[in-house]
Amino acid sequence: MTFVQLIEYETTHDKEMMDLWNQWMRMTEGKRTLSRELHGQDRENSTHYVDIVEFPSYEQAMRNSEMPETQRVSEQIRGLCSKEPRFVNLEVVEEMS
Numbered sequence: 001m002t003f004v005q006l007i008e009y010e011t012t013h014d015k016e017m018m019d020l021w022n023q024w025m026r027m028t029e030g031k032r033t034l035s036r037e038l039h040g041q042d043r044e045n046s047t048h049y050v051d052i053v054e055f056p057s058y059e060q061a062m063r064n065s066e067m068p069e070t071q072r073v074s075e076q077i078r079g080l081c082s083k084e085p086r087f088v089n090l091e092v093v094e095e096m097s
Contacts, residue, residue, distance in 0.1 A: 002035075002092035003058040007051040009077075009085040014041075014049070016080055024073040031067065033060040047082070058091065 011017055021039075025032075035054045042048035055061035064070060078085065 001057060002095070003055045003061045004090045004092055005053045005055075005061060006088040006090070007053065007085055008088070009049055009051075010045075010047045010082045011049065011080050012047055012082065013080040017049075017077060020073050020076050020080075024069060027069040027073075028064075028067060031069075033064040058089075 018039075033055055035056055037054070038052040040050045040052070042050070053061075055064065
């Protein structure tokens with residue numbers, strides 16, 4: 001079952017965050033289990049972001065999360081946030097186009 005995680009955070013360091021994300025993408029090429037990622041910025045609050053990350057399953061998401069590259073970049077990203085990121089973990093129960 002498809003698994004989606006919403007990651008909500010605030011930062012004034014969007015460029016550095018994107019640089020870290022791109023670094024992670026290069027480091028995990030061929031290993032990561034991520035299916036898709038959307039990066040959104042709040043239209044009313046330019047320091048508020050929501051990333052939507054999709055995985056084939058919860059188990060695949062946990063495998064991705066446990067990779068040393070993910071752990072390392074996650075810590076660096078947390079350091080750029082003005083407060084602790086908020087995570088929402090969702091099992092996709094229905095999908096429409």
